Amino acid sequence: MSLAPTPSGPAPPSGSAVSPGSTTRAAGAPAGSPATRAWPRVSFDDRMATVDFRVSERAHIVVDSDVCRSCTTRACVTACPARLFVPTGDGGILFNYEQCFECGTCYLVCNGEGAISWSYPEGGHGVVFRWS
Ligand code: SF4
Numbered sequence: 001m002s003l004a005p006t007p008s009g010p011a012p013p014s015g016s017a018v019s020p021g022s023t024t025r026a027a028g029a030p031a032g033s034p035a036t037r038a039w040p041r042v043s044f045d046d047r048m049a050t051v052d053f054r055v056s057e058r059a060h061i062v063v064d065s066d067v068c069r070s071c072t073t074r075a076c077v078t079a080c081p082a083r084l085f086v087p088t089g090d091g092g093i094l095f096n097y098e099q100c101f102e103c104g105t106c107y108l109v110c111n112g113e114g115a116i117s118w119s120y121p122e123g124g125h126g127v128v129f130r131w132s
């Protein structure tokens with residue numbers, strides 16, 4: 001994947017977007033438009049089954065658990081869609097890069113300066129998205 005972690009845009013105004021599983025039409029959206037579709041609810045396991053990972057020996061994301069010990073938000077734990085950040089009993093963070101979607105969310109939400117070193121996997125490695 002080739003998207004760099006860039007700042008996220010502003011949240012959509014309340015009522016202007018359709019949440020997963022919703023059939024509510026967005027204000028101003030014509031009937032039959034994508035905004036009226038009912039998106040199926042997909043379990044975490046089913047979602048993970050739609051991707052492959054070509055794991056590199058080099059970790060493309062490195063987490064400094066020592067920095068994490070002073071973190072007050074632990075935002076990575078809830079924000080990572082692949083659930084790759086796990087709090088440890090001593091206040092640190094356990095991280096595994098091998099099933100990373102390369103979405104950049106952890107880098108954006110991280111509360112600790114220098115906690116996350118983020119790069120893309122080397123060529124030929126990383127996540128592969130496929131239709132199922
Ligand atoms: S948000 Fe950043 S500093 Fe806080 S626990 Fe996660 S990786 Fe560590």
Ligand code: SF4
Pocket residue numbers: 061079080081082083084099100101102103104105106107
């Ligand atoms: S880039 Fe995305 S999937 Fe990978 S560790 Fe960060 S939040 Fe999780």
